[in-house]
Amino acid sequence: MIDFELSPEALKAQERVRTICENVFRKISRKYDENEHSEMPELHELAEELKGEGGLRGGMNRDFLTNVIVTEELSWGDLGLTLAWPEGGLGNAAINAVATPEQKARFGKATASMAITEPGCGSDTSNITTTAKLDPETNEWIINGEKIFITGGKTYDNVVVWATLDRSLGRAAIKSFVVEKGAPGRELVKLEHKLGIRSSDTVAMVFNDCRIPYENILGSPEIKTRGGFKGAMATFDATRPGVAAMGIGVARAALDFTKETLEKEGITIPYDKGMHDLSAVQKAVLDMEAELEAARLLTWRAATMLNKGVRNSLEASMGKAKAGRMATLVTQRCVEILGPCGYSRDWLVEKWMRDCKITDIFEGTGQIQMLIIARQILGYTRAELK
Amino acid sequence: MADFSLNEEQKLIQETMREFAQEEFRKLAHESDESSTLQEDALEKVCALGIFSSSIPEEYGGHEMERSALNTIIMAEELAWGDLSIALGALSPLLMMTPILESGTEDQKKKWLPNFCGESFYASTAALMEPRVSFDPFALQTTAEERGGKAVLNGVKCMVPLADRARQILVYAKGASGMEAYIVDGDAAGLSVGEREKYMGLRALPLFTVTLKDCEVDLDRRVGGEKGIDYNRLLNLSRASLCAMAVGISRASHEYALEYAKERVAFGEPIAYRQSIAFMLAESAMEVDAMRLLAWRAAWKLDRGEDATRESTLAKRYCADQTMKVTDYGVQILGGHGYIREHPVERWFRNGRSFAALEGLAIA
Numbered sequence: 001m002i003d004f005e006l007s008p009e010a011l012k013a014q015e016r017v018r019t020i021c022e023n024v025f026r027k028i029s030r031k032y033d034e035n036e037h038s039e040m041p042e043l044h045e046l047a048e049e050l051k052g053e054g055g056l057r058g059g060m061n062r063d064f065l066t067n068v069i070v071t072e073e074l075s076w077g078d079l080g081l082t083l084a085w086p087e088g089g090l091g092n093a094a095i096n097a098v099a100t101p102e103q104k105a106r107f108g109k110a111t112a113s114m115a116i117t118e119p120g121c122g123s124d125t126s127n128i129t130t131t132a133k134l135d136p137e138t139n140e141w142i143i144n145g146e147k148i149f150i151t152g153g154k155t156y157d158n159v160v161v162w163a164t165l166d167r168s169l170g171r172a173a174i175k176s177f178v179v180e181k182g183a184p185g186r187e188l189v190k191l192e193h194k195l196g197i198r199s200s201d202t203v204a205m206v207f208n209d210c211r212i213p214y215e216n217i218l219g220s221p222e223i224k225t226r227g228g229f230k231g232a233m234a235t236f237d238a239t240r241p242g243v244a245a246m247g248i249g250v251a252r253a254a255l256d257f258t259k260e261t262l263e264k265e266g267i268t269i270p271y272d273k274g275m276h277d278l279s280a281v282q283k284a285v286l287d288m289e290a291e292l293e294a295a296r297l298l299t300w301r302a303a304t305m306l307n308k309g310v311r312n313s314l315e316a317s318m319g320k321a322k323a324g325r326m327a328t329l330v331t332q333r334c335v336e337i338l339g340p341c342g343y344s345r346d347w348l349v350e351k352w353m354r355d356c357k358i359t360d361i362f363e364g365t366g367q368i369q370m371l372i373i374a375r376q377i378l379g380y381t382r383a384e385l386k
Numbered sequence: 387m388a389d390f391s392l393n394e395e396q397k398l399i400q401e402t403m404r405e406f407a408q409e410e411f412r413k414l415a416h417e418s419d420e421s422s423t424l425q426e427d428a429l430e431k432v433c434a435l436g437i438f439s440s441s442i443p444e445e446y447g448g449h450e451m452e453r454s455a456l457n458t459i460i461m462a463e464e465l466a467w468g469d470l471s472i473a474l475g476a477l478s479p480l481l482m483m484t485p486i487l488e489s490g491t492e493d494q495k496k497k498w499l500p501n502f503c504g505e506s507f508y509a510s511t512a513a514l515m516e517p518r519v520s521f522d523p524f525a526l527q528t529t530a531e532e533r534g535g536k537a538v539l540n541g542v543k544c545m546v547p548l549a550d551r552a553r554q555i556l557v558y559a560k561g562a563s564g565m566e567a568y569i570v571d572g573d574a575a576g577l578s579v580g581e582r583e584k585y586m587g588l589r590a591l592p593l594f595t596v597t598l599k600d601c602e603v604d605l606d607r608r609v610g611g612e613k614g615i616d617y618n619r620l621l622n623l624s625r626a627s628l629c630a631m632a633v634g635i636s637r638a639s640h641e642y643a644l645e646y647a648k649e650r651v652a653f654g655e656p657i658a659y660r661q662s663i664a665f666m667l668a669e670s671a672m673e674v675d676a677m678r679l680l681a682w683r684a685a686w687k688l689d690r691g692e693d694a695t696r697e698s699t700l701a702k703r704y705c706a707d708q709t710m711k712v713t714d715y716g717v718q719i720l721g722g723h724g725y726i727r728e729h730p731v732e733r734w735f736r737n738g739r740s741f742a743a744l745e746g747l748a749i750a
């Protein structure tokens with residue numbers, strides 16, 4: 001039944017996160033943007049403090065829509081800090097999605113990042129070259145290859161690595177493996193310096209004859225030529241609404257701030273005026289609000305489908321495509337509207353513009369989302385629509 | 387708990403109306419547009435579906451289930467998908483009926499509502515828009531003055547659907563208490579229906595200029611009596627409905643372009659194999675869904691009796707812009723063929739342009 005009302009739990013979680021953002025995130029936001037790669041004791045103290053409440057994200061037990069709401073709120077506070085949150089990252093989402101009960105018991109408590117991207121391939125995930133070979137004598141996997149742009153690779157313990165069992169078999173042979181902290185041959189080789197989300201570390205790792213137990217493979221080791229890759233891609237259906245929510249949160253931060261600032265200058269935003277009576281700035285703000293709402297509703301829809309266990313790849317990509325693009329444009333516009341002050345590092349708007357750009361890039365660029373949508377509505381394969 | 391799927395009743399409405407629009411409206415759309423005629427038959431058939439009487443309580447002659455803006459706009463999307471002009475014409479009785487249902491006095495409900503429950507189409511309409519570049523529904527220039535126990539209306543209205551045959555026209559005017567609405571007989575002294583207006587689109591829909599010159603109306607014709615109308619709410623109900631119609635037009639164009647792009651071969655393969663075409667289609671699909679969700683949310687809020695001014699305004703702006711983009715893509719994807727009137731995409735493009743200007747031509 002069509003209903004736009006959020007559950008009481010979602011509203012409560014939103015409220016709670018909002019307070020945390022105002023009291024902690026916003027206060028250290030600039031500091032860790034300026035001091036890339038420094039320790040963030042406030043974040044760890046906060047994480048400790050919140051343990052009693054079941055953590056900030058409440059584990060992954062919450063329903064998907066509530067997670068989306070919480071993520072938007074956190075990102076409204078600060079996207080870099082959200083991504084750096086000590087409770088874990090994308091790797092945990094992947095583990096939660098496909099791990100066996102034994103694996104959940106072993107890896108569930110540890111934090112985990114996700115390593116798919118390589119120097120030679122990003123969007124084209126089917127082309128990865130990192131290999132996993134089974135050593136029949138020791139019953140261990142041997143991982144070899146290089147991964148880049150791993151969010152939280154420094155902060156988090158484990159890393160979920162995508163590797164191929166046999167390059168000649170293409171996508172079906174790509175599997176994911178949990179490589180634990182301290183595994184021999186796992187080495188952090190680079191810390192990236194970025195445009196935004198600077199408080200979140202992004203690293204490169206090399207795996208050099210890195211040996212891990214047989215039981216660290218996620219999903220089945222069998223190479224199914226049909227649909228084998230789909231399981232891996234299905235993780236994205238679950239995580240994309242979250243990334244969309246990140247863009248929405250940052251865009252809302254910028255828009256809220258812009259409206260408040262304009263109001264101090266005596267400019268309010270009317271919803272009951274004809275277009276001839278609106279200024280260019282008022283029109284721009286109205287358009288941005290509409291864009292933001294459109295992105296949010298598409299994202300909420302994708303999340304509610306996950307809650308119901310309905311296939312949502314199309315809807316998840318719509319939300320992600322819209323939100324990533326919207327956030328990029330809205331934050332740019334907000335900087336513009338606020339003139340020299342918007343451009344100044346005294347305010348956070350310029351930072352939000354830098355931060356949110358990532359939401360149109362990671363977890364599949366805007367273009368890749370459009371490809372997914374187009375293939376689905378046209379009924380095309382990857383060969384037909386490249 | 388947030389959810390975005392139709393319930394059984396709504397699915398039924400959607401299915402029935404989609405089928406109806408396909409069977410009845412689609413086959414008439416081209417010819418009606420070319421000849422600028424609205425088939426009376428189509429109006430009667432819509433009426434026969436019982437869509438008016440089902441929103442009217444039994445005590446006024448109807449068999450109301452539960453009046454719902456959301457259900458109405460689900461229907462409006464489908465009918466507009468069939469054809470916008472015919473849909474606007476066929477639903478025009480709502481323009482008088484809804485304000486009476488919403489704000490009418492008991493006497494007004496008793497007097498007027500049974501008309502909409504009959505077997506045949508009760509021609510009635512509303513006059514809101516005014517012919518000026520900077521028209522703004524919040525600054526009407528048509529006035530209502532109380533004089534000698536009557537209301538005297540003065541002003542010029544435009545884009546009044548079916549004014550030539552309407553038994554009554556609901557005239558919106560600025561009065562002492564703000565925006566007011568009067569039920570004026572189509573043949574009232576002082577009301578004159580001008581020449582049929584000519585527009586880029588909506589060609590099948592008879593639209594007229596209506597001039598009010600010292601037009602005297604009994605005070606019991608003021609909707610809501612002393613209390614008057616909730617003008618904002620009526621505008622918001624109108625916007626929700628227009629948004630849904632914008633979705634209908636956009637979806638029609640998108641679907642047509644998608645099928646065409648799969649068939650049309652250029653440089654040895656279907657044009658849809660190329661990203662520049664496929665991405666226009668993907669964007670259209672995404673925006674059609676976004677528009678619909680915004681429209682639904684406005685209607686949902688209105689059904690809860692909440693103020694939906696912000697939601698309706700944002701939805702209306704968004705839908706007007708996106709409809710222009712989506713219907714433009716529709717023409718673009720067909721290339722030169724899209725420019726030729728044998729294909730419907732140019733009609734949807736012309737009709738799509740109307741939403742930015744339209745206020746009050748449909749209501750939920």
Ligand SMILES: Cc1cc2nc3c(=O)[nH]c(=O)nc-3n(C[C@H](O)[C@H](O)[C@H](O)COP(=O)(O)OP(=O)(O)OC[C@H]3O[C@@H](n4cnc5c(N)ncnc54)[C@H](O)[C@@H]3O)c2cc1C
Pocket residue numbers: 090113114115116117121122123124148149150151152194202358361362363364365366367368371386661
């Ligand atoms: C800060 C940051 C954090 C990241 N975190 C992670 C992480 O935790 N784990 C991880 O695995 N990866 C991560 N990534 C990597 C990210 O997912 C990739 O950068 C992204 O998917 C794009 O890949 P690429 O950079 O190789 O660009 P490319 O794939 O080289 O793309 C370049 C451009 O071409 C376009 N393009 C590519 N293919 C097509 C096509 N078929 N049709 C149309 N256009 C196309 C793209 O949209 C893009 O605009 C992160 C990246 C950054 C910057």
